[in-house]
Amino acid sequence: MSETTLSYPKNREPAAFTQDELGWVPWLEPFPADQLTDRHWAGLVDASRAKSPYFLLLVRDPDILQARTKTDKDIFYNTSNGLPRAERELAATATSRHNGCIFCASVHSRFATQYSKRGVDIQRLLDEGAEAYIDPRWNAIINASVALADTPITFGDEQIEALRVAGLDDLEIVDVINGAAFFNWANRLMLSLGESTPSTKAQPA
Amino acid sequence: MSTIISDVIDHLAGIRPGSSLDRLRDQRPQARENAQKSYLALFEPEVPGNVTTLERFAIATFVAGLHRQPHVVGFYAASLQKLGHPRLTGMIEAEIVRGSAEGPYGRYPQGPLTVEDKEGPVYQVSASNRENLGFRLVAALEHAHLLVFHPRDASPAALQKLLDAGWSTTDIVTLSQLVAFLSFQIRVVVGLRALAGASAVETNDAEFVQIFTGVLASGTV
Numbered sequence: 363m364s365e366t367t368l369s370y371p372k373n374r375e376p377a378a379f380t381q382d383e384l385g386w387v388p389w390l391e392p393f394p395a396d397q398l399t400d401r402h403w404a405g406l407v408d409a410s411r412a413k414s415p416y417f418l419l420l421v422r423d424p425d426i427l428q429a430r431t432k433t434d435k436d437i438f439y440n441t442s443n444g445l446p447r448a449e450r451e452l453a454a455t456a457t458s459r460h461n462g463c464i465f466c467a468s469v470h471s472r473f474a475t476q477y478s479k480r481g482v483d484i485q486r487l488l489d490e491g492a493e494a495y496i497d498p499r500w501n502a503i504i505n506a507s508v509a510l511a512d513t514p515i516t517f518g519d520e521q522i523e524a525l526r527v528a529g530l531d532d533l534e535i536v537d538v539i540n541g542a543a544f545f546n547w548a549n550r551l552m553l554s555l556g557e558s559t560p561s562t563k564a565q566p567a
Numbered sequence: 568m569s570t571i572i573s574d575v576i577d578h579l580a581g582i583r584p585g586s587s588l589d590r591l592r593d594q595r596p597q598a599r600e601n602a603q604k605s606y607l608a609l610f611e612p613e614v615p616g617n618v619t620t621l622e623r624f625a626i627a628t629f630v631a632g633l634h635r636q637p638h639v640v641g642f643y644a645a646s647l648q649k650l651g652h653p654r655l656t657g658m659i660e661a662e663i664v665r666g667s668a669e670g671p672y673g674r675y676p677q678g679p680l681t682v683e684d685k686e687g688p689v690y691q692v693s694a695s696n697r698e699n700l701g702f703r704l705v706a707a708l709e710h711a712h713l714l715v716f717h718p719r720d721a722s723p724a725a726l727q728k729l730l731d732a733g734w735s736t737t738d739i740v741t742l743s744q745l746v747a748f749l750s751f752q753i754r755v756v757v758g759l760r761a762l763a764g765a766s767a768v769e770t771n772d773a774e775f776v777q778i779f780t781g782v783l784a785s786g787t788v
């Protein structure tokens with residue numbers, strides 16, 4: 363087997379949670395961009411993702427990448443009803459903070475700040491972790507995300523009740539569950555297939 | 568192999584057509600449809616690649632077991648058993664017990680977060696099962712345990728072990744997606760079940776309570 367891993371001895375991997383734009387480099391060889399077939403393009407969903415080493419690595423199995431990407435988009439971008447985008451991104455950020463994905467947390471904390479205009483609160487979540495007291499509604503979402511990220515999962519009646527008390531209806535709670543659950547998928551891929559870099563190059567979408 | 572279950576998350580969460588959770592899930596139709604397509608892409612792939620169906624269900628049974636969700640374990644173990652390896656199911660069950668842990672744990676890059684480093688077990692398949700499971704499955708189970716409980720300990724060296732055991736780069740992508748997808752699927756199931764239980768109490772929807780309790784009692788979830 364001639365395949366090997368890739369390493370970056372000169373990379374200074376970011377060591378703190380940040381809202382800055384980070385880069386990401388793969389530990390395995392991405393699929394060659396000049397050899398993409400129609401099936402690969404379908405897997406990438408957005409042609410622009412062919413510029414990302416993360417998606418070019420994942421496109422080696424195009425069907426699961428396509429389904430993963432479409433799941434992701436509907437959970438986060440379908441905001442015709444349900445939880446505001448800002449709070450879906452909050453769930454993604456809290457999950458990433460708890461699992462320890464500095465890269466994922468950087469991307470989604472920026473989105474959370476962009477949509478909520480509450481960059482200081484988001485930064486406290488990054489700096490202090492899930493214990494940071496922000497406000498009852500955000501803390502209910504953060505706590506639910508953390509409980510869902512634990513293995514074994516500790517999410518249950520207590521978290522549902524806290525979300526209800528904080529004013530979330532059932533559809534909004536489904537959005538919290540979906541958004542937080544999805545980042546348990548995303549965090550594991552990002553953390554295990556490569557490493558973050560201080561620069562903005564190799565930025566996944 | 569094919570399945571007659573049209574939506575695995577509904578099946579595992581006990582969601583019946585027309586129920587309030589069925590209607591809620593329909594508000595995110597693409598997510599719902601593509602969560603199912605993800606399952607199919609991983610467990611009934613149109614282009615199977617080098618990762619065998621047996622490997623897929625063995626790893627899934629192990630991952631479900633590490634999450635301590637008996638009905639999800641039962642779902643994947645049933646497929647594993649149908650593939651004709653009763654001893655393999657027993658070995659995986661023994662490895663689930665051996666791999667028991669609480670996550671997430673692991674280390675951060677050296678720096679301000681080092682104070683948050685959390686120690687936890689580095690799982691290895693038992694000596695008695697290594698030979699029977701074979702190099703590929705041994706390496707996959709050990710990597711799956713890393714992904715489930717302490718993904719921030721991941722490294723190129725961890726991937727090299729998979730390459731050394733005969734997993735190609737593309738196989739590793741499939742394996743990673745499989746474990747990561749299950750981490751999602753199981754959480755959606757647990758979350759929706761919790762919501763269903765709470766909804767039943769909160770809304771005092773007698774019919775829904777009856778249906779849901781009936782599903783649980785019938786043992787089909």
